[in-house]
Amino acid sequence: MRSRVVATRYAQALFGVVDAQGREAVAEELLAVSQALQDPEIAGVLGNPRTPTAFKERLIATMHPSPHVEAFLRIMLENRRLDVLADAAAAFRDLVYQAQGKTRAEVTSAVPLSEEVQAALERKLAKLTGKDVEVAVNVDERLWAGLIIRVDGKVIDGSLAHSLQRAKEQLLR
Incomplete structure (x- = not known):
């Protein structure tokens, strides 16, 4: 339950900085990146505290994320919260839907x-x-x-x- 609250806070922060026209594209990209990062090998590397942060950042950069998504992933990485990325992506999508009715x-x-x-x-x-x-x-x-x-x-x-x-x-x- 706590992780969902944390994920929702991250999603709300991202929602606040992305302009209305770009939110749907960011939501789709975030869901796709989240799904890609759930691959067991990638998740193992990103979740390993011994893996250098610079390597993790390069790994994420290979996905060529948009500036908003890249900044979001970096913040989550710095705060060691990539474990809630899937929930944050879903929460962001829900916020976009809510704004669109x-x-x-x-x-x-x-x-x-x-x-x-x-x-x-x-x-x-x-x-x-x-x-x-x-x-x-x-x-x-x-x-x-x-x-x-x-x-x-x-x-x-x-x-x-x-x-x-x-x-x-x-x-x-």
């Missing part, structure tokens, strides 16, 4: 969703939240059927696995 929904489904179903889901969620909604779909066959939707801090669990669990709990009472 958008939100993001994470949908977990037992099967891949067709484009029509995904579009219908986006429309329903937009109506529910009053915002434009970007839907990210993950497939998890353990659900058997149904969906789990996470949007704006709420969880809607319409999965068969959840329904069966609730039925089991009621039977055991």
Whole structure:
């Protein structure tokens, strides 16, 4: 929990210095860099306190980040906070969405969703939240059927696995 608070503070600081026109590009770049730095070998080098800071900076520079992202990564590196980069990138994206009147929904489904179903889901969620909604779909066959939707801090669990669990709990009472 504490690391998420720290990540959000970093994201808010970056949000404050990036002009409105450049925020979306910075959000995309930050998410891409964050994902690249999660590679086990790279993460091992960056997370190793024995690796010289200059080497870590050169490693980051090889990604050719934009000036804002490079400065952000340097500050996180100096403060030994690259461990919260993924959360900071997600928090920054959320701040950008919030400023644009958008939100993001994470949908977990037992099967891949067709484009029509995904579009219908986006429309329903937009109506529910009053915002434009970007839907990210993950497939998890353990659900058997149904969906789990996470949007704006709420969880809607319409999965068969959840329904069966609730039925089991009621039977055991």
